[in-house]
Amino acid sequence: MVQNIFFLIVLVFTLGMGLYVTVGQNLIRSAFALFFTLFGMAGFYILLGGDFIAMVQLLVYAGGIAVLLTFGAMLTAEVDSPFQSNQLFNGFWTFVSGVGFFSLIYYVLMETDWPLKAANYHEPTTKEIGRLLLQQYILPFEVISFLLLVAMVGAIFLVQKGDRQ
Amino acid sequence: MSLTLILAASTALFALGTVMFISRKNSIAILMGVELLMNAAALNFMGFSYYSPAKDHPLDGQIFALFIILIAAAEAVVALGIAIAVYKEYAHVQADQLNQLEG
Amino acid sequence: MIESLIPLVPILPLFGAMVMGFFGKRIQAAFGENLTGILGCTAPALAALIAFGSFFELISLPEEARVFVIKLGQWVGVADFQVEWAFRYDPLSALMLMIITGIGTLIHIYSMGYMHGDKSFWRFFSYINLFLAAMLMLVLGDNLLIMFLGWEGVGLCSYLLIGFWFTNSDYAYAGRKAFIVNRIGDLGFLTGMFLLIYFSAMHYDIVTLSYGELANRMEVLSKLQIWGLPMLEVTALAFFVGAMGKSAQIPLYVWLPDAMAGPTPVSALIHAATMVTAGVYMIGRMYFMYSMAPIALQTISFVAAATCFLSATIGMAQYDIKKVLAYSTVSQLGYMFLAMGVGAYSAGIFHLLTHAAFKAALFMGSGAIIVALHHEQDMRKMGGLLKKMPVTGYSFIAATLAIMGFPLTSGFFSKDEILEKAFEHAPALWVLAFTAAGITSFYMWRLVFMTFFGKYRGDEHTWDHCVEQPKRTTVPVAILAVAALTLGFLNVPDFLGGSYSFSNYLSPVVKDMDGHALEAGAVLHAAAEHAAEAEEHGDLWIEWALMIGSVLWTFITAGLAYYYYMKAPQQRERLMAKAGPKRIFQVLHDKYYVDEFYDWALIRPLIRLFRFLANFDKYVVDGAVNLAAFLSKGLAQIAGFLDKGIVDGIVNELAWFSQATGKGFSLMQSGRIQGLVASTLVLFTAVFALLIFVL
Numbered sequence: 001m002v003q004n005i006f007f008l009i010v011l012v013f014t015l016g017m018g019l020y021v022t023v024g025q026n027l028i029r030s031a032f033a034l035f036f037t038l039f040g041m042a043g044f045y046i047l048l049g050g051d052f053i054a055m056v057q058l059l060v061y062a063g064g065i066a067v068l069l070t071f072g073a074m075l076t077a078e079v080d081s082p083f084q085s086n087q088l089f090n091g092f093w094t095f096v097s098g099v100g101f102f103s104l105i106y107y108v109l110m111e112t113d114w115p116l117k118a119a120n121y122h123e124p125t126t127k128e129i130g131r132l133l134l135q136q137y138i139l140p141f142e143v144i145s146f147l148l149l150v151a152m153v154g155a156i157f158l159v160q161k162g163d164r165q
Numbered sequence: 166m167s168l169t170l171i172l173a174a175s176t177a178l179f180a181l182g183t184v185m186f187i188s189r190k191n192s193i194a195i196l197m198g199v200e201l202l203m204n205a206a207a208l209n210f211m212g213f214s215y216y217s218p219a220k221d222h223p224l225d226g227q228i229f230a231l232f233i234i235l236i237a238a239a240e241a242v243v244a245l246g247i248a249i250a251v252y253k254e255y256a257h258v259q260a261d262q263l264n265q266l267e268g
Numbered sequence: 269m270i271e272s273l274i275p276l277v278p279i280l281p282l283f284g285a286m287v288m289g290f291f292g293k294r295i296q297a298a299f300g301e302n303l304t305g306i307l308g309c310t311a312p313a314l315a316a317l318i319a320f321g322s323f324f325e326l327i328s329l330p331e332e333a334r335v336f337v338i339k340l341g342q343w344v345g346v347a348d349f350q351v352e353w354a355f356r357y358d359p360l361s362a363l364m365l366m367i368i369t370g371i372g373t374l375i376h377i378y379s380m381g382y383m384h385g386d387k388s389f390w391r392f393f394s395y396i397n398l399f400l401a402a403m404l405m406l407v408l409g410d411n412l413l414i415m416f417l418g419w420e421g422v423g424l425c426s427y428l429l430i431g432f433w434f435t436n437s438d439y440a441y442a443g444r445k446a447f448i449v450n451r452i453g454d455l456g457f458l459t460g461m462f463l464l465i466y467f468s469a470m471h472y473d474i475v476t477l478s479y480g481e482l483a484n485r486m487e488v489l490s491k492l493q494i495w496g497l498p499m500l501e502v503t504a505l506a507f508f509v510g511a512m513g514k515s516a517q518i519p520l521y522v523w524l525p526d527a528m529a530g531p532t533p534v535s536a537l538i539h540a541a542t543m544v545t546a547g548v549y550m551i552g553r554m555y556f557m558y559s560m561a562p563i564a565l566q567t568i569s570f571v572a573a574a575t576c577f578l579s580a581t582i583g584m585a586q587y588d589i590k591k592v593l594a595y596s597t598v599s600q601l602g603y604m605f606l607a608m609g610v611g612a613y614s615a616g617i618f619h620l621l622t623h624a625a626f627k628a629a630l631f632m633g634s635g636a637i638i639v640a641l642h643h644e645q646d647m648r649k650m651g652g653l654l655k656k657m658p659v660t661g662y663s664f665i666a667a668t669l670a671i672m673g674f675p676l677t678s679g680f681f682s683k684d685e686i687l688e689k690a691f692e693h694a695p696a697l698w699v700l701a702f703t704a705a706g707i708t709s710f711y712m713w714r715l716v717f718m719t720f721f722g723k724y725r726g727d728e729h730t731w732d733h734c735v736e737q738p739k740r741t742t743v744p745v746a747i748l749a750v751a752a753l754t755l756g757f758l759n760v761p762d763f764l765g766g767s768y769s770f771s772n773y774l775s776p777v778v779k780d781m782d783g784h785a786l787e788a789g790a791v792l793h794a795a796a797e798h799a800a801e802a803e804e805h806g807d808l809w810i811e812w813a814l815m816i817g818s819v820l821w822t823f824i825t826a827g828l829a830y831y832y833y834m835k836a837p838q839q840r841e842r843l844m845a846k847a848g849p850k851r852i853f854q855v856l857h858d859k860y861y862v863d864e865f866y867d868w869a870l871i872r873p874l875i876r877l878f879r880f881l882a883n884f885d886k887y888v889v890d891g892a893v894n895l896a897a898f899l900s901k902g903l904a905q906i907a908g909f910l911d912k913g914i915v916d917g918i919v920n921e922l923a924w925f926s927q928a929t930g931k932g933f934s935l936m937q938s939g940r941i942q943g944l945v946a947s948t949l950v951l952f953t954a955v956f957a958l959l960i961f962v963l
Contacts, residue, residue: 003166004166007166007170011170011174014174014178015174015177015178015181018177018178018181018201019181021181021185021197021201022181022182022184022185022198022201027191027193027194030194030197031193031197034197034200034201037178037201037204038200038204041204041207041208044171044174044208044211045208045211045230047166048171048211048212048214048215049215050211050214050215050227050230052227052231053211053227053230053231053234056231056234057207057234060234060235060237060238061200061204061234061237064238065200065237065238065241068241068242068245069193069196069197069200069241069245072193072196072245072248072249073193075249075252076192076193076248076249076252076257076258091188093946094184094187094188094946095184095188097184097187097946097949097950097953098180098181098183098184098187098949099180100953100957101180101183101949101952101953102176102177102179102180104953104956104957104960105176105179105180106173106176107960108960109169109172109173109176110169114168114169114216115218116168116216116218125224125227128223128224129224129227129228129231132224132225132228133228133231137228140232144232144235144236144239147235147236147239148235148238148239150239151238151239151240151242151243152239152242154242154243154246155242155243155245155246156246158243158246158247158249158250159246159249159250159253183945183949186942186945187942187945187946187949188942189942195942260941260942261942
């Protein structure tokens with residue numbers, strides 16, 4: 001019961017914020033709405049028994065990426081004219097196709113009979129995830145660490161390039 | 166709360182992200198759309214991980230959600246780098262004007 | 269030992285290719301050509317060592333233990349579709365390994381001499397090492413997917429090597445032609461593979477492409493139908509289309525003669541000895557399928573006999589020394605497929621082996637001549653070279669004896685067996701193959717007489733500079749020539765006192781087909797014994813007659829070549845002066861105008877279509893505007909100055925219409941990725957909705 005109430009709150013909050021991100025006309029406000037959307041996602045994760053993932057979501061996404069995006073928006077957009085900075089085009093048609101897409105997938109979701117398990121995993125997950133990461137998923141883990149490194153070097157190179165020319 | 170609802174929420178976020186990706190003119194906004202897409206995918210993994218009938222792998226989906234978050238971080242870094250580089254070159258980041266590929 | 273060493277065979281050349289490709293330029297710059305060449309030869313030489321060593325280990329085992337499947341790991345494991353990285357080492361692949369690494373190593377050594385002075389020495393060795401790796405993969409793979417990987421790999425290397433001197437646009441064009449023609453064949457291969465997967469998925473829990481498992485499933489699959497046709501026949505034909513492309517059979521043979529644009533070692537290794545035989549190998553590997561597809565086999569035998577005959581006739585009228593050998597290769601491949609088509613798989617593979625030896629020797633010999641004569645390939649400007657280049661010359665003649673089927677040389681045994689099997693199967697096939705054998709002898713001796721005998725017909729300067737090539741070039745040719753003379757004794761037929769030892773060696777993995785095997789596909793095992801029995805009671809005199817007949821026939825045509833090209837050239841000129849022979853010669857020289865036909869029937873219509881599409885906008889839109897202008901002019905004339913506004917309005921409206929149309933189309937080319945994503949989304953939704961709600 002309590003879980004359902006929380007779920008409803010998180011759902012409405014996240015989707016509402018997501019909607020604002022999508023249709024909002026002010027880029028800075030969109031960025032802040034995105035921040036809250038990501039926050040709401042962390043709420044979902046907690047409800048789904050993923051305490052560690054939720055923390056990572058808060059740290060990396062809400063704390064890192066959202067702030068990064070806000071900075072990006074401030075550095076590049078015409079912040080002094082916020083309503084011109086975030087224009088839509090083909091708004092109507094994309095809206096229609098988006099709604100069509102959603103209703104289609106929703107229909108499929110409703111029609112499908114998902115196999116479910118009886119008991120859910122409710123223990124703290126940090127230990128188990130650490131074990132999995134360093135045993136079963138060690139290779140993807142290393143690959144992703146390397147990818148991050150490459151991405152950082154690449155980003156530095158990209159941004160620096162303009163100065164050198 | 167049920168798997169269907171979780172998946173519906175994820176689909177909704179995905180649709181929002183797609184709409185944003187398609188309809189925005191500003192590159193930074195497009196990037197935000199991509200973040201929404203990634204979150205939708207991660208939510209899908211989390212949902213399936215929680216409700217999956219497989220007994221011996223209760224946390225595999227969570228691991229993948231973690232990977233998605235990390236990939237999203239890498240992607241955001243590079244994409245913002247590109248945005249900044251574009252801004253230096255053109256003094257704007259309007260995607261509709263960046264049409265050098267036009268044939 | 270075998271299990272651990274065999275995977276190294278393809279890996280070593282791959283490693284060599286990587287080293288050469290990544291560091292070759294620096295190695296060549298720092299240490300010079302010789303070291304680069306030696307480094308390039310190391311990997312194939314080691315692979316050859318392993319191949320030969322494992323072979324001797326293999327034959328020391330009892331017959332039933334001679335199949336090794338070496339599993340390295342999983343490649344594809346999607347639900348019930350399982351493909352493994354697995355190598356199969358059995359008598360057939362052991363043989364192919366020895367051919368490929370043995371001849372490959374010799375040709376590597378030879379190339380050190382041939383490519384001397386080329387500034388991208390390293391690139392050549394990198395490509396050719398890569399080729400070896402791909403070819404070995406093709407041969408060793410335990411399933412069709414690995415074979416396809418190698419199949420595509422050799423195609424790629426062939427393209428790279430044909431266009432090795434890509435600054436010459438003709439050579440680059442030849443490379444592209446080979447690539448495109450091969451793609452058409454690959455479509456057939458893929459179709460065959462998809463059919464097998466599709467039908468396996470319908471009837472089995474696990475879909476696999478490994479040969480052992482496929483062989484077990486053939487009986488069930490043979491009962492299935494697709495569009496009312498037996499499924500196995502369709503699959504076998506699809507695979508044969510793939511073989512047509514790779515092994516240059518009619519109608520996809522056109523690329524092979526053009527492929528002679530590549531360096532001669534490439535022609536010797538890829539376009540004579542190994543890659544082009546991949547199709548033959550494939551059919552040998554899939555013999556269990558072909559044995560149950562009689563119609564496909566029939567088709568193969570007819571296509572092969574036609575190829576064999578037609579390309580031999582073309583070979584008679586070429587002047588370019590490499591072109592003659594190229595058409596000869598096509599013709600010999602025809603023999604191999606003929607053997608496959610009549611179900612004599614071991615005979616076909618035996619001819620593959622002997623052909624690899626003598627054709628490689630012939631090509632390498634011609635390469636030595638070409639280098640010695642400063643890249644002169646026209647036989648009309650050669651002659652009398654035997655005195656200048658004795659080792660090359662005698663090796664070349666030895667290989668020529670082998671290809672014509674001189675008694676007791678390798679070609680004699682292998683070709684004779686094919687002819688005999690063809691005769692048993694259908695005399696019509698035999699007539700074509702028999703005629704082609706005579707023609708082969710004629711054009712090969714024509715080549716020898718024009719090149720090595722008589723008087724030199726080029727310019728003095730070249731003649732003075734012409735010398736025997738260095739040892740690294742001549743020794744491999746000589747070795748191959750010796751092999752060409754002696755390999756035949758591996759498979760002496762029983763009526764000559766032998767015991768078909770080669771066929772027996774192959775019999776655990778490739779069983780020849782017999783008339784009885786067709787009726788009850790299951791009794792394949794019994795079929796081999798049956799065949800041996802039938803042989804004993806068979807009419808020995810037919811075999812003797814066939815053998816003596818073909819020997820005499822090749823001698824006669826060789827004599828003809830001697831008469832027309834050595835003894836009495838004026839007779840030949842007199843004959844050629846007549847209208848009939850002259851025209852025939854011209855048609856043959858122009859290769860039956862097949863290239864021109866393809867150009868007219870395929871390429872030109874395609875170009876016309878593209879031009880039409882390109883001009884569509886111009887014709888339609890401009891036409892509409894012009895028409896409107898014309899109409900408006902007429903209207904204006906009729907109505908005088910009555911209503912200028914309406915007319916102008918129509919014109920403007922039409923102009924606006926055409927503009928809008930153009931704009932609408934140009935939207936697709938906006939260069940905006942978002943637009944592409946949007947259309948993808950719409951399309952996805954539409955297709956998905958269709959699938960759910962309509963179908």
